[in-house]
Amino acid sequence: MNDVTELKQYVGAHALSQSLPPEHFHKLLDRIRTDEGGAPGSWAGEWCRAGERLEQEGHLLEAVRHFNMARxxxxDGPARTEALERCVSVFDRWRKETGGIERLDVDTPEGRVGCWTSxxxxxxRKPLLIFMGGIVSIKEQWAPLLGRLSKLGFAGLVTEIPxxxxxxxxxxxxxxxxxxRLLDAVQGSADVANTYCITLSFSGHLAVRAALEDDRIRGIMTVGAPVNDFFTDRAWQAQLPRITVDTLAHLTGVASADVGEHLRDWALSDQELRSLPVPLAYAASARDEIIPAGDPGRLRRTVPDLRIVEYDDVHGAPSHLPEMQMWGFHSILRMKGGHLLPRAALRYALLAGRLRRRPAPTPA
Known part of the structure; x- marks a missing residue:
């Protein structure tokens, strides 16, 4: 069972990333007292009931966001299983009504992978942009972004980390x-020889590793991805949030106490990072509680083609999401080249966002 206090602490970043107003989700969180099952006052129960009301009112995408938060x-049990199923089914209804997003299931030797595409x-065939979240976010959280990709000259595929x-x-x-394997699955319907990745957090680690082996990947944008120190620094691992350790334990199939040792040899070496053949855009957070400062520092020392931005924020920079999204898309377009008008528009929006946050001059 998860610690409810910690759930409330760390869900905020994901709620904000889905445009849920803080005054709304804080009232909902106040009703939650337990993480047991789906009864009233429980984590899954309260989020699901809010999702059900929104679904009945016809606010499908908002309902999806609440079912996502419920899982x-x-x-880890029947209540969250039902929440995930409802999240996917309501998103399916929304995308059919909206148009432009298609379902794709990819079978691999290890299992099936569900995807949304555009x-x-x-x-x-267009160049491919793959979008993938981290260890606690599902594809329905990011799939609405697929609607933007056509104007930017991409085909899109959104999926989840294993x-x-x-x-x-x-x-x-x-x-x-x-x-x-995803590139192989869509090679007949996208220009996979020109693939770009927006892979957040732990999926950014996967993308960097894949780019060392697959020259179809031409550029990567990531946010708070673990690189080396996260996997090797025992002192840092000892103070990680329990929710992070427990999630990694669940995904990897080891005990929480064994996560650090299990991940030790996942680290990317300096030699590998120096040989990264593609441009990397990396958004770091100065107050990241999950990724140690040594990881973006290591990238600065090793990666040949690196653009890095740092926000005064926690992991994932939730308080800087609009600017970070624009910076990320602009970085990918810069890697891809061409499409001067979209690049100029994104650059202008990025500058405007920075100016809006600049403190006003102090009156004399």
Missing amino acids: FPYV GLSDTG GVGENGLPYHKDSWRLLP
């Missing part, structure tokens, strides 16, 4: 192989 941080076509949501693969050291 947070991972599926812009795939047998003719006029073990999360509808990704039935185990999570292990070689999970980076998922990315080449």
